Amino acid sequence: MFLIYCPYCEEERAEEEFHASGEAHIVRPTDPESLSDEAWGDYVFFRKNPRGNHHELWQHTTGCRKFFYMTRDTATYEIKEIYKVGEQPNVATAPAVPNKYDQFSSAQAVKK
Amino acid sequence: MQHYSGFGLLKHAMSHHENWQRVWRNPTPKKSYDVVIVGGGGHGLATAYYLAKEFGITNVAVIEKGYLGGGNTARNTTIVRSNYLWDESAFLYEHAMKLWEGLSQDLNYNVMFSQRGVLNLGHTLQDMRDISRRVNANRLNGIDGEMLDAQQVKEIVPDMDCSANRRYPVMGASWQPRGGVARHDAVAWGFARGADALGVDLIQQCAVEGFEIEDGTVTGVKTTQYGTINAGKVGCVVAGNSGVLAGMAGLRLPLESHPLQALVSEPIKPILDTVVMSNHVHGYVSQSDKGDLVIGAGIDGYNGYGQRGSYPTIEHTVSAILELFPIFSRVRMNRQWGGIVDTTPDACPLISKTEIENLYFNCGWGTGGFKATPGSGHVFAASLAKGEMHELAKPFSIDRFNTGALIDEHGAAGVAH
Ligand SMILES: Cc1cc2nc3c(=O)[nH]c(=O)nc-3n(C[C@H](O)[C@H](O)[C@H](O)COP(=O)(O)OP(=O)(O)OC[C@H]3O[C@@H](n4cnc5c(N)ncnc54)[C@H](O)[C@@H]3O)c2cc1C
Ligand SMILES: [Zn+2]
Numbered sequence: 001m002f003l004i005y006c007p008y009c010e011e012e013r014a015e016e017e018f019h020a021s022g023e024a025h026i027v028r029p030t031d032p033e034s035l036s037d038e039a040w041g042d043y044v045f046f047r048k049n050p051r052g053n054h055h056e057l058w059q060h061t062t063g064c065r066k067f068f069y070m071t072r073d074t075a076t077y078e079i080k081e082i083y084k085v086g087e088q089p090n091v092a093t094a095p096a097v098p099n100k101y102d103q104f105s106s107a108q109a110v111k112k
Numbered sequence: 113m114q115h116y117s118g119f120g121l122l123k124h125a126m127s128h129h130e131n132w133q134r135v136w137r138n139p140t141p142k143k144s145y146d147v148v149i150v151g152g153g154g155h156g157l158a159t160a161y162y163l164a165k166e167f168g169i170t171n172v173a174v175i176e177k178g179y180l181g182g183g184n185t186a187r188n189t190t191i192v193r194s195n196y197l198w199d200e201s202a203f204l205y206e207h208a209m210k211l212w213e214g215l216s217q218d219l220n221y222n223v224m225f226s227q228r229g230v231l232n233l234g235h236t237l238q239d240m241r242d243i244s245r246r247v248n249a250n251r252l253n254g255i256d257g258e259m260l261d262a263q264q265v266k267e268i269v270p271d272m273d274c275s276a277n278r279r280y281p282v283m284g285a286s287w288q289p290r291g292g293v294a295r296h297d298a299v300a301w302g303f304a305r306g307a308d309a310l311g312v313d314l315i316q317q318c319a320v321e322g323f324e325i326e327d328g329t330v331t332g333v334k335t336t337q338y339g340t341i342n343a344g345k346v347g348c349v350v351a352g353n354s355g356v357l358a359g360m361a362g363l364r365l366p367l368e369s370h371p372l373q374a375l376v377s378e379p380i381k382p383i384l385d386t387v388v389m390s391n392h393v394h395g396y397v398s399q400s401d402k403g404d405l406v407i408g409a410g411i412d413g414y415n416g417y418g419q420r421g422s423y424p425t426i427e428h429t430v431s432a433i434l435e436l437f438p439i440f441s442r443v444r445m446n447r448q449w450g451g452i453v454d455t456t457p458d459a460c461p462l463i464s465k466t467e468i469e470n471l472y473f474n475c476g477w478g479t480g481g482f483k484a485t486p487g488s489g490h491v492f493a494a495s496l497a498k499g500e501m502h503e504l505a506k507p508f509s510i511d512r513f514n515t516g517a518l519i520d521e522h523g524a525a526g527v528a529h
Contacts, residue, residue, distance in 0.1 A: 001422045016424040021412035022368070041514035045366040045457045049355040051417045074369070075417045099366045 052094025152176030158489020173452035177319035181300025191512030193291035206489025221302030352452025390413030395432030
C-alpha cells in the first residue's frame with residue numbers, strides 16, 4: 001500500500017487516488033514511416049520490466065488528474081523519488097536490456 | 113517408484129504410516145544434461161515429465177531457486193477451463209483439459225481434479241453478446257459450453273443473488289461443465305514424482321544466475337550452488353521472473369511482471385459446488401474441499417516482483433464477491449497472499465524459441481496458466497525434444513509482436529484465471 005506524494009497537489013495521498021501507467025520515458029519514433037516491423041513491435045509491446053529501480057508514469061486520477069513520474073523499486077516497492085513531467089530522474093533504473101532501436105533514427109531502424 | 117493404491121494405504125496403516133518411501137530423490141547435479149529446465153513450477157515439472165515419458169529424453173535436470181511448486185503454482189486459485197475465444201488458444205487449453213481428464217491415473221497421484229463446472233457471468237447486454245459469441249466459437253471447436261439465462265444460473269447457484277434489482281444484475285452466463293478446480297500442490301508433486309522416477313534430477317534451492325552462450329548458442333547455465341551446468345538445450349519456465357532471466361541472455365520479452373493476489377476465508381459448510389467468475393464486477397470464487405472460499409480478482413496495476421500487493425485491490429475483490437453473494441458478508445477471511453504474474457499484451461503465453469540457438473522460453477501465462485499446466489508441459493517438451501515448435505505452440509511465438517499476429521484473449525482471460 002503506497003502513500004504517494006503528488007508533485008502538483010503537493011500532498012501525500014492514498015494509492016487508490018492514483019493510476020499506474022507503466023514504464024516512463026518511452027521515446028516515440030521520430031520517423032514512424034520508415035520503421036521496420038521489429039522496431040515497431042519493440043516500441044509498442046516490449047518493456048524493460050526491471051527487478052529493482054523502475055522509472056514509471058503515474059496519474060493522479062481522482063485528484064488533479066495530472067501525470068507525473070516516479071522512481072520505484074519493483075522488488076521492495078520503496079518509492080525513491082517523484083518528479084514532474086519535463087524533469088529528469090536522479091536515481092538510475094535497474095539494469096535492463098535496452099530497446100535495440102532506442103533512438104529510433106530511421107537509418108538504424110532500416111538497417112536491422 | 114512405489115505405486116500408490118488403496119491397498120497400499122491399508123498396508124501402510126499397519127505400520128502407522130512410518131515406512132512411506134520418499135517421493136523424490138535429492139540429487140547432486142551432474143556436469144551436463146541433454147536438457148536443463150529452469151524453474152520447478154508446475155509447467156517446468158510437467159515439461160520434464162513429458163520429456164522423459166513421451167520423448168525418451170531422461171538426461172534432464174530441473175533447476176529451482178526455491179522449493180518445487182513454490183511460485184505461482186502454489187499461489188493460484190486453481191480454476192481449470194478451456195473456453196477461450198480464438199482457435200489458437202482454445203486448442204491449446206483444450207489439449208490441456210484432455211490431459212487433466214486422465215492426469216491422476218497417468219501420474220498415479222491424486223491431483224483432485226474436480227470437474228464441477230465453471231460459470232462466467234454476464235451483467236450487461238454487451239456481456240451477453242460476447243458470451244454468446246464465445247460459447248458458439250467454443251462449440252464449433254468441439255469444446256463444451258452452454259448459454260444460460262439468469263434463471264438457469266440461479267438453479268446452479270441458489271445462494272447467489274440473481275435478482276433483477278441488483279446494481280449489476282446477473283443476466284446469464286456461459287457454463288462449461290468440464291471446467292473445475294484441481295489441487296495445485298498435488299499437480300506439482302505428482303509431476304515431480306513422475307519425472308524423478310523416470311530419471312530426471314530435481315535440483316532445489318539453486319538459482320540460475322546466467323547463461324553460457326557461445327557464438328549465439330546456449331551451452332549451459334550458471335548456477336548459485338553448483339557453478340556451470342552444461343546443457344544441450346535450455347527451457348526457461350520461470351513465470352514472473354522470465355524478464356529477469358531473459359535479461360541474463362541479453363533478450364527482451366513482451367511481458368511485464370505484476371503482483372496478483374488471492375485470499376481464502378475460514379472454512380464453512382458446503383455452500384458453493386461450482387466456480388463462479390465475473391469479468392464485469394471483477395471477481396471470482398469457489399469453495400475448496402476444506403470448506404474455505406477461494407477468492408481472487410485482478411492484478412495490482414503497477415509492476416512488481418514482491419509477491420505481495422496493495423490493500424485497495426483486496427477491498428475491490430471482496431466487494432465484487434459481496435455484490436454477487438451478499439450472504440458471504442459475515443464470513444471472515446483467513447489468509448491472503450500474492451504471486452508474480454507475467455502478463456503479455458494479448459493475454460496469451462509465449463512458447464517460443466529465441467534469437468539464441470537452443471534457448472527456449474515458456475512463459476507469459478500471466479494470471480491464468482495453472483489450467484494449462486499439463487498441456488503447456490506437453491507441447492513444450494515436444495518442442496524441446498524435436499527442436500521444432502509443436503503445432504499447438506507455433507502461434508505463441510515471440511515473433512507475433514513483430515508480425516502483428518496477436519491472439520487477443522482479453523475477453524476470455526479478463527479477470528478470468
Ligand atoms: C493469485 C493467483 C491466482 C491465480 N489463479 C489462477 C487460476 O485460478 N487458474 C489458472 O489457470 N491460473 C491461475 N494463476 C496463474 C498460474 O498460477 C500460473 O500461470 C502458473 O502457475 C504458472 O506456472 P509456472 O510453473 O510457469 O510458474 P511458477 O509456479 O511460478 O514456477 C516458476 C518457478 O521458477 C522459479 N525461478 C524463478 N527464477 C528462477 C531462477 N533464476 N532460477 C531457478 N528457478 C527460478 C521460481 O522459484 C518458481 O518456482 C494464478 C496466479 C496467481 C498468482
Ligand atoms: Zn494531484
